[in-house]
Amino acid sequence: MKTIAIANQKGGVGKTTVARNLAFFAIERGLRVLCVDLDPQKNFSKTLRALRERTVGDQGDELQSLTGSALFDGEAIELQPLPCGESAALVAADRELVDVASRPLEDLHAPRAALAKLAKDFDVCIIDTAPTLGNPLYAALIAADFVVCPCTMDQDAIDGLGDLFEDIARVQQLEWNADLVTLGLLANRVNTRRAFDRNALEQLRDELGEVVMEGVLYDRAATQYAKDRPVWRVQSGESQILAAREMKAVCNQIFDKAAI
Amino acid sequence: MTATTTNKKPGLNLGKLSAVAQIAVKPVQPADAEIELARIYSVKQVRKTFRNLEELAESFKLNGIIEPLVVHEEADGRYRIIVGERRYRAAPLAGLVKVPVIIKKGLTELQIRRLQVTENNDRDDLTAYEEAMGVIEDVELYGTKEAMTIWNRGEAWVSKRMAVRRYADPVRELLENDLCGDFEVLHCLNQIYDIEDTHTEFSRLSHRMNEGLPLSRDEARNTLARMKAWKQQQDDLAQRRIELDNAKKAGDKAPEKTPAWLEEQRKRDAERAAAGADAGDQDEDGGQDPAPAPAVASGRGQQALPTMELTPEQKAAAEKERANEKLLSLREETFEWGEANQAQFFSMKTHMTTLGHNMHETEWVLWQGFLSMTLPMLEGIGPERAVMYLKKLQGELKDKTPAQLWEELHPDIEGAGRNASPDMPEGWRF
Ligand SMILES: Nc1ncnc2c1ncn2[C@@H]1O[C@H](COP(=O)(O)OP(=O)(O)OP(=O)(O)O)[C@@H](O)[C@H]1O
Ligand SMILES: [Mg+2]
Numbered sequence: 001m002k003t004i005a006i007a008n009q010k011g012g013v014g015k016t017t018v019a020r021n022l023a024f025f026a027i028e029r030g031l032r033v034l035c036v037d038l039d040p041q042k043n044f045s046k047t048l049r050a051l052r053e054r055t056v057g058d059q060g061d062e063l064q065s066l067t068g069s070a071l072f073d074g075e076a077i078e079l080q081p082l083p084c085g086e087s088a089a090l091v092a093a094d095r096e097l098v099d100v101a102s103r104p105l106e107d108l109h110a111p112r113a114a115l116a117k118l119a120k121d122f123d124v125c126i127i128d129t130a131p132t133l134g135n136p137l138y139a140a141l142i143a144a145d146f147v148v149c150p151c152t153m154d155q156d157a158i159d160g161l162g163d164l165f166e167d168i169a170r171v172q173q174l175e176w177n178a179d180l181v182t183l184g185l186l187a188n189r190v191n192t193r194r195a196f197d198r199n200a201l202e203q204l205r206d207e208l209g210e211v212v213m214e215g216v217l218y219d220r221a222a223t224q225y226a227k228d229r230p231v232w233r234v235q236s237g238e239s240q241i242l243a244a245r246e247m248k249a250v251c252n253q254i255f256d257k258a259a260i
Numbered sequence: 261m262t263a264t265t266t267n268k269k270p271g272l273n274l275g276k277l278s279a280v281a282q283i284a285v286k287p288v289q290p291a292d293a294e295i296e297l298a299r300i301y302s303v304k305q306v307r308k309t310f311r312n313l314e315e316l317a318e319s320f321k322l323n324g325i326i327e328p329l330v331v332h333e334e335a336d337g338r339y340r341i342i343v344g345e346r347r348y349r350a351a352p353l354a355g356l357v358k359v360p361v362i363i364k365k366g367l368t369e370l371q372i373r374r375l376q377v378t379e380n381n382d383r384d385d386l387t388a389y390e391e392a393m394g395v396i397e398d399v400e401l402y403g404t405k406e407a408m409t410i411w412n413r414g415e416a417w418v419s420k421r422m423a424v425r426r427y428a429d430p431v432r433e434l435l436e437n438d439l440c441g442d443f444e445v446l447h448c449l450n451q452i453y454d455i456e457d458t459h460t461e462f463s464r465l466s467h468r469m470n471e472g473l474p475l476s477r478d479e480a481r482n483t484l485a486r487m488k489a490w491k492q493q494q495d496d497l498a499q500r501r502i503e504l505d506n507a508k509k510a511g512d513k514a515p516e517k518t519p520a521w522l523e524e525q526r527k528r529d530a531e532r533a534a535a536g537a538d539a540g541d542q543d544e545d546g547g548q549d550p551a552p553a554p555a556v557a558s559g560r561g562q563q564a565l566p567t568m569e570l571t572p573e574q575k576a577a578a579e580k581e582r583a584n585e586k587l588l589s590l591r592e593e594t595f596e597w598g599e600a601n602q603a604q605f606f607s608m609k610t611h612m613t614t615l616g617h618n619m620h621e622t623e624w625v626l627w628q629g630f631l632s633m634t635l636p637m638l639e640g641i642g643p644e645r646a647v648m649y650l651k652k653l654q655g656e657l658k659d660k661t662p663a664q665l666w667e668e669l670h671p672d673i674e675g676a677g678r679n680a681s682p683d684m685p686e687g688w689r690f
Contacts (some may be wrong), residue, residue: 030416086674134496155272162277180287200272211281230421232478235663257619259378259412 001034001119004126005144009164010157011131014069014150014188017223018250019128023048024230025251027086027235028251031123031260034081036115037069037093038100040138044128048082053205055085066149069096072139075117076112088237089122100136109176110144116257119257124260133167141171146258153154154196158204161185179256183257184213185258186250191219223247271497272508292328294358295339297351300331302341310346317353325351330379332372339363342372343379368403368580374410388441394419420447428453439469446482455487474615482603489600590683595670601633652690 004022006015012167019090049059065082068091081089091229101150115125129140141147151157171177185208192249205212217223220243226234232244329344341348342364350358367375377394386394395418396462398407406420420443424432431450434440440449453462461483469475570578608629638646656665670678 003509092576158272158274158277162280163275165281165284169280172284184285203272203274207278208281213283233663235661241476244478245474 034125036123040129067094071111074113185236316350320354595680
């Protein structure tokens with residue numbers, strides 16, 4: 001099982017959007033996908049529950065299943081992820097995830113151990129993270145093999161990237177997870193009609209070179225509205241085809257780089 | 261990072277970010293040594309093209325070689341390149357005589373190959389064609405299992421690349437010239453090429469790709485599905501003509517009797533229509549060849565006739581069975597046409613984009629196409645009922661997209677494709 005975390009402490013930059021499309025992309029490739037939602041906002045969980053509703057017939061909220069906060073039990077986890085049909089399963093977010101921020105550092109290795117127990121049942125694991133630095137982010141980065149950082153062309157978001165990459169480098173350099181591979185910065189919601197966006201993207205490419213992923217996601221209505229299915233499965237207007245093409249190209253690049 | 265960049269485009273201060281990001285992205289492996297280029301040699305494994313060597317050489321002039329090459333120390337004291345052939349070729353262009361290397365020793369041929377593929381994969385260094393050629397070579401040298409390990413991929417992934425060997429030449433050229441690197445698309449294209457003797461559709465698509473317009477998987481699949489459906493229709497027509505001819509030949513003496521051969525043919529007919537419904541890849545030759553039918557018809561038809569003494573009940577039952585099968589296959593065809601219509605509209609939209617049609621022209625073509633498809637159908641349903649249907653549909657479209665409605669109507673059944681002719685839900689009323 002290869003584990004990809006989607007991270008950026010800035011809110012609303014497209015973490016969940018990328019996570020859900022990547023999950024569907026994996027499903028459509030016939031891979032067994034474990035979707036882990038570590039954000040107590042539960043957006044990623046909602047997507048998977050909707051998929052379960054379509055395939056199994058209910059949202060699965062009556063069932064006892066493995067939750068995000070329970071991953072901190074490490075090897076001692078007892079429950080199983082919630083099956084969501086079509087070879088996907090969900091470790092759903094729960095409110096208790098809020099407490100991760102105050103856990104001691106050594107606890108942050110537990111989710112990795114928990115996921116290792118599930119590894120034989122899945123090909124890919126996708127972790128959606130909460131918009132925060134520090135402990136919750138560390139836990140996700142320790143558990144992951146790869147990290148992708150979506151970022152909008154927004155001054156605040158770009159200013160925050162330094163801190164984000166510092167946290168990633170810390171996880172690698174302090175050998176909490178020395179093998180963590182950064183797949184790169186994913187420019188999202190780029191609006192080519194705005195000079196700021198064009199300029200920002202160009203500068204990021206100039207300065208960061210290969211750190212910026214080749215594929216770019218533009219600001220598209222279809223991407224915004226595709227919440228319970230991948231953007232290439234919605235039919236809304238002409239931007240859909242472009243949105244779908246861009247998203248699939250990005251998913252492809254991520255999987256290729258992760259050799260999935 | 262340079263002052264000029266910051267001056268030219270004010271606003272973002274990315275200096276610090278750049279430094280820390282480089283650390284996060286590449287924990288650079290330290291080089292073991294610098295070695296003279298003259299002591300390094302390369303054994304070509306995969307047919308490779310080396311693009312933009314000058315550009316790379318320019319960057320070497322500025323920064324030197326940041327990432328060391330990986331080499332293998334051979335018995336004669338020379339070093340064979342495992343990874344970094346491109347850098348090896350660019351280095352002399354930058355005037356370098358030594359390059360930084362990481363040295364490996366005592367590896368087997370297979371271990372070297374694995375390392376090479378892993379590194380190239382990590383770096384995205386190969387074109388799709390090079391990748392396919394590499395996989396083919398590895399399967400031939402080491403077998404499929406080992407090739408799967410080398411490339412760290414599953415059997416399906418490997419076999420898709422192996423299939424390149426069976427591609428028609430023009431399809432392989434698309435791959436070779438880097439016009440299309442998606443094996444799903446290529447697989448579709450190869451089938452599209454095979455379906456038509458004239459290869460018209462294929463030529464159109466390949467022309468388009470030569471113009472630099474990409475072909476999406478969906479579009480390739482839709483086109484293929486549409487062509488298969490069309491082919492199926494042609495075959496069905498031919499089949500029906502044969503049936504009619506034979507019915508005539510069988511004489512006017514026993515018109516209501518259904519000869520066994522005809523019965524059988526109809527069954528096959530229905531089966532084939534059902535098999536075509538999931539537009540799978542397996543039916544490549546299924547719909548291809550109507551030729552055997554006449555042989556069966558004339559051969560067995562004559563023997564079967566004298567032995568047929570059906571009771572009226574048997575006759576009625578057979579009649580009913582046949583009608584049932586026919587209806588089912590008609591419904592399945594209708595479903596296929598629906599999908600084909602969709603593909604049709606997608607293609608029209610693409611062409612209009614290519615042509616740069618304005619809003620009114622586009623609207624006209626779509627509206628006129630919509631009418632051409634729906635009006636005959638509305639007449640077929642019956643004008644009054646048609647109005648009722650349209651009203652009901654309009655209501656349903658308030659809450660859901662057409663795709664959602666369609667999804668609900670024809671759910672995708674695990675492994676079996678879509679249900680083309682769903683049963684009436686219990687208690688359903690219009
Ligand atoms: N490329 C895009 N084009 C248009 N809308 C987008 C795009 N990417 C994301 N959005 C929209 O932006 C909003 C925020 O995206 P998303 O929820 O994925 O961000 P997030 O990083 O997960 O947020 P949070 O930090 O709150 O978890 C959503 O409404 C989403 O649909
Ligand atoms: Mg989110």
